[in-house]
Amino acid sequence: MENKDRNLYRLDELSDYKIASNYSDIRGWKIVDADNRTIGKIDNLWVNKDMQRVVYLDVNVDKALIDDSKNEIHDAIANDNGKEFVYKDGDSHIIIPIGSVSINKDTKIVMANSIGYNTFRKTSRYNQQHNFDRNYERRVMNSYYPDDESRFGSSDDDTFYNRREFDNH
Numbered sequence: 001m002e003n004k005d006r007n008l009y010r011l012d013e014l015s016d017y018k019i020a021s022n023y024s025d026i027r028g029w030k031i032v033d034a035d036n037r038t039i040g041k042i043d044n045l046w047v048n049k050d051m052q053r054v055v056y057l058d059v060n061v062d063k064a065l066i067d068d069s070k071n072e073i074h075d076a077i078a079n080d081n082g083k084e085f086v087y088k089d090g091d092s093h094i095i096i097p098i099g100s101v102s103i104n105k106d107t108k109i110v111m112a113n114s115i116g117y118n119t120f121r122k123t124s125r126y127n128q129q130h131n132f133d134r135n136y137e138r139r140v141m142n143s144y145y146p147d148d149e150s151r152f153g154s155s156d157d158d159t160f161y162n163r164r165e166f167d168n169h
Helices: 117-122 134-144 146-152 157-161
Strands: 008-010 030-033 038-048 053-061 076-078 085-087 093-097 101-104 109-112
Touching: 008 053, 038 093, 093 134, 117 134, 134 146
Parallel strands: 030 109
Antiparallel strands: 008 038, 030 038, 038 053, 053 093, 076 085, 101 109
């Protein structure tokens, strides 16, 4: 959201915000799909300032999940065997709505309950150096919940974020 009306912020941008004592700081934790396949690590949390709550997890996607068949252009460097790639920081981030996961404080693992591995592989990624806009949010939500596509048309934050996908159990 590249304008003065911006309302989503990374938690680490907000010095006066901290995680409530009854919630775990899940940054750095592994996130898996329902079949326990690794999606990536939680890099940050996206906070809606007006609502004063986390709405998205910012996930640095695991290299194995990146779908090279999308014909994306990446600044990549092949190592000696030509199979491994090192992506520039930020080329492999996705957002996941907080209500779409369950958090296991004992194992320090976050599980995406209803979104499959292949959906994550095909989900549009963003560069963490740039803030995303509502169109990106809609594309991601439509990839996660294609049957509910019409529900993500609203641009009003109260309407857009007041749904089960953003419910912070």
